Amino acid sequence: MAVDEERVTLPKFREDCLLTKGIDVRDLVGIRKEALLYVQPCTSERGKLMADIELTREIDSRFLDAEKLCSLLRVHRHRFADLRCSEALGVAKLRWGGRDISIFRNGKIKIQQAMDREEILRVANAVSRLIWAAAVCGVCGEPVINCASGNCGKCRLPEETAVDVSGILGSELLRQGHAELEGLAEQAPPDYESRLQRARFLALHFTMETPRKEDAVLGLLLLAKVDQVEAELKNR
Numbered sequence: 001m002a003v004d005e006e007r008v009t010l011p012k013f014r015e016d017c018l019l020t021k022g023i024d025v026r027d028l029v030g031i032r033k034e035a036l037l038y039v040q041p042c043t044s045e046r047g048k049l050m051a052d053i054e055l056t057r058e059i060d061s062r063f064l065d066a067e068k069l070c071s072l073l074r075v076h077r078h079r080f081a082d083l084r085c086s087e088a089l090g091v092a093k094l095r096w097g098g099r100d101i102s103i104f105r106n107g108k109i110k111i112q113q114a115m116d117r118e119e120i121l122r123v124a125n126a127v128s129r130l131i132w133a134a135a136v137c138g139v140c141g142e143p144v145i146n147c148a149s150g151n152c153g154k155c156r157l158p159e160e161t162a163v164d165v166s167g168i169l170g171s172e173l174l175r176q177g178h179a180e181l182e183g184l185a186e187q188a189p190p191d192y193e194s195r196l197q198r199a200r201f202l203a204l205h206f207t208m209e210t211p212r213k214e215d216a217v218l219g220l221l222l223l224a225k226v227d228q229v230e231a232e233l234k235n236r
């Protein structure tokens, strides 16, 4: 084994699971350009653009699990200038890097005050990665995070695969996230809770930043592991 290799064993998932398929806006735009993205000038600010993005063709009222959506956004709240999320209404509004972003339970994303089309795609792709764990998988009807953890009981396959993570862009975030989970059993709740939150932040940050969606899955697996570690700590 080469010195710079770092192999980890990972579970495999069904091909039709949303964890495998992903909800990357860049992929969706490639498949159905017109149906996905409506770009028009901003009404509030001259020279800026606004866009509506549909993550699903069906105007399903439950593309996203609203409770999970809000909890994912709260993990990254200090990156946003403003964040409001209503589980009851299934709507989130946030301000991020000068853009206003609205996310709806039915899979619609609205981006306002964007500079150009490329920026819209970049922001939309990052947002789709951020909320991916809350998207409801068609195989099991549960949010993707439950597919990642295996808790849905349908999407995770018995086979495992070995992956070399050393060459993955952003893998340092993953490494830091896993390190936050070391030695938590000896710590008091206030200390381990902040480290769990830090691990969640790093897991999601990796998922948003790494280019390939196949690699991005590793962030959601870490996110699921944090939930599992937290449950174990609370039940001891």
Ligand SMILES: [Zn+2]
Pocket: 016, 017, 018, 019, 137, 138, 139, 140, 144, 147, 155
């Ligand atoms: Zn699934």
Ligand SMILES: [Zn+2]
Pocket: 017, 137, 139, 140, 141, 142, 146, 147, 152, 153, 154, 155, 156
């Ligand atoms: Zn599932």
